[in-house]
Amino acid sequence: MRQQIEQLAQASRQLEPTPDQRQAWDTAVRGYAHGYIDSLPNGKAFHAVENPAAGLLDFPLDGQPRPMEEILAVLKKNIPTAGLNPASGGHLGYIPGGGIYPTALGDYLAAVTNEYAGIFFGGPGAVRIENMLIRWMCALIGYPKTALGNLASGGSIANLTAFVTARDFKKITSTKVRKSVIYLTEQVHHCVHKAIRIGGLAEAIVRNVPMDSRFRMDATVLAEMVGKDVADGLNPFLVVGSAGTTDTGSIDPLDKIADICQQHGLWFHVDAAYGGFFLLAEVENPDGTTVKQSLRGIEKSDSVAIDPHKGLFLAYGLGAVLIKNVKAQMEAHYYRANYMQDAFDATEELSPCDLSPELTKHWRGLRMWLPLQLYGIQPFKSALEEKIWLCRYFYQEIQKLGFEVGPYPELSVCTYRYLPGDGSDADDFNRRLVEYVQRDGRIFVSSTNIGGVFWIRLAVLCFRTHLREVDLLLGIFKNGLNALQSR
Numbered sequence: 001m002r003q004q005i006e007q008l009a010q011a012s013r014q015l016e017p018t019p020d021q022r023q024a025w026d027t028a029v030r031g032y033a034h035g036y037i038d039s040l041p042n043g044k045a046f047h048a049v050e051n052p053a054a055g056l057l058d059f060p061l062d063g064q065p066r067p068m069e070e071i072l073a074v075l076k077k078n079i080p081t082a083g084l085n086p087a088s089g090g091h092l093g094y095i096p097g098g099g100i101y102p103t104a105l106g107d108y109l110a111a112v113t114n115e116y117a118g119i120f121f122g123g124p125g126a127v128r129i130e131n132m133l134i135r136w137m138c139a140l141i142g143y144p145k146t147a148l149g150n151l152a153s154g155g156s157i158a159n160l161t162a163f164v165t166a167r168d169f170k171k172i173t174s175t176k177v178r179k180s181v182i183y184l185t186e187q188v189h190h191c192v193h194k195a196i197r198i199g200g201l202a203e204a205i206v207r208n209v210p211m212d213s214r215f216r217m218d219a220t221v222l223a224e225m226v227g228k229d230v231a232d233g234l235n236p237f238l239v240v241g242s243a244g245t246t247d248t249g250s251i252d253p254l255d256k257i258a259d260i261c262q263q264h265g266l267w268f269h270v271d272a273a274y275g276g277f278f279l280l281a282e283v284e285n286p287d288g289t290t291v292k293q294s295l296r297g298i299e300k301s302d303s304v305a306i307d308p309h310k311g312l313f314l315a316y317g318l319g320a321v322l323i324k325n326v327k328a329q330m331e332a333h334y335y336r337a338n339y340m341q342d343a344f345d346a347t348e349e350l351s352p353c354d355l356s357p358e359l360t361k362h363w364r365g366l367r368m369w370l371p372l373q374l375y376g377i378q379p380f381k382s383a384l385e386e387k388i389w390l391c392r393y394f395y396q397e398i399q400k401l402g403f404e405v406g407p408y409p410e411l412s413v414c415t416y417r418y419l420p421g422d423g424s425d426a427d428d429f430n431r432r433l434v435e436y437v438q439r440d441g442r443i444f445v446s447s448t449n450i451g452g453v454f455w456i457r458l459a460v461l462c463f464r465t466h467l468r469e470v471d472l473l474l475g476i477f478k479n480g481l482n483a484l485q486s487r
């Protein structure tokens with residue numbers, strides 16, 4: 001038997017590369033990565049191609065080993081040549097993020113050490129780093145020191161974790177779901193509706209609270225709706241506010257909503273996946289208030305979703321849920337198994353496995369901790385402020401080209417459309433304009449539909465986006481207008 005085991009070990013030892021092999025692989029991968037980053041300024045933000053990434057199908061998982069160079073060549077040929085390039089500073093659609101380089105280094109070290117970030121007993125350093133990050137974000141939004149939360153893969157899971165906590169804390173058991181009421185606006189991110197359904201609340205009553213002309217929840221109407229539902233014997237329990245909607249960057253009147261929730265004992269959740277980190281920005285609004293003041297009241301909420309892979313420019317894979325009542329979070333998520341009895345004593349730091357659906361998990365905190373330690377906070381603040389000003393600059397300049405605009409941007413998203421003078425269909429014209437920009441490819445913008453009307457969006461949040469990219473887009477629109485109107 002020993003001989004057989006030794007024989008098997010000969011092949012299985014390949015899984016531990018020699019130092020020379022490690023060096024060779026590192027060099028090849030680093031070459032790819034640096035070449036990629038250096039190519040971004042002159043590359044495209046969007047590749048409109050037929051059969052995107054089809055070449056991968058010719059490279060099957062057939063169980064055969066291949067050299068690193070060959071594998072990287074296949075990636076290089078198929079990945080950055082099709083679809084959207086989220087690392088590009090020309091990505092001005094949806095909600096960009098970017099992917100600051102130290103994210104990759106944090107991920108690299110997390111994977112090499114494979115620290116167990118699920119339980120404090122197993123990975124005390126890893127868990128402590130994650131909890132310190134969560135407490136840092138709690139302090140940013142103004143939660144007390146006793147609050148905690150969880151580092152999730154993104155805003156969708158962060159929202160889900162918050163809703164499940166709210167559901168259990170408010171004791172919305174199956175017999176109560178049909179009489180329970182959730183309040184939100186038509187502008188909440190679609191993942192909010194998805195989380196409501198996945199969270200077992202599909203049969204709850206979901207009310208769309210009307211909005212003002214700037215797509216912000218009308219708090220006065222919210223108060224009336226809640227009052228009426230209570231009088232009618234229903235069970236209002238959750239309000240979802242947005243701190244920066246995806247479509248227009250609008251911020252709901254969080255302070256007023258928080259007061260209504262407090263008065264009626266409702267759980268107040270704020271989806272700040274996009275807008276939360278603008279709390280770091282010191283920017284004045286045209287009316288003399290500040291961006292920070294627009295977010296006031298977020299500290300009165302019960303839970304918040306905030307995405308470091310958006311507002312802190314990290315590569316995709318990190319959203320956070322912050323929850324004021326950590327006991328409620330724990331009651332909704334903890335589980336103890338006998339085989340983990342050795343881990344029982346660790347009570348110093350709460351463990352992610354007791355605060356989320358996950359057990360074994362990627363040590364995703366390191367990808368955020370490393371850049372924050374390396375850079376300090378100032379470059380992030382400056383970048384966020386720059387993004388607000390870039391959006392305001394675009395909002396001003398696009399009007400000079402004759403475009404109609406939506407509301408003045410509260411953060412770094414704005415909407416605009418061109419009304420063709422010849423009486424032709426405006427929605428159709430703007431759709432063709434977006435296609436024109438996407439075909440050009442140097443800059444990517446996306447569109448939305450608000451109240452049945454087609455609007456083009458600008459979303460500035462990639463850390464690589466500067467005046468150059470915004471000016472480039474303005475130039476492309478100018479050419480686009482000429483091209484489409486001369487037909």
Ligand SMILES: *Cc1c(COP(=O)(O)O)cnc(C)c1O
Nearest residue numbers: 154155156189191246273274319
């Ligand atoms: C992006 C976004 C989400 C979803 O977050 P993911 O990280 O993509 O899962 C939720 N809400 C808002 C407001 C967003 O902008």
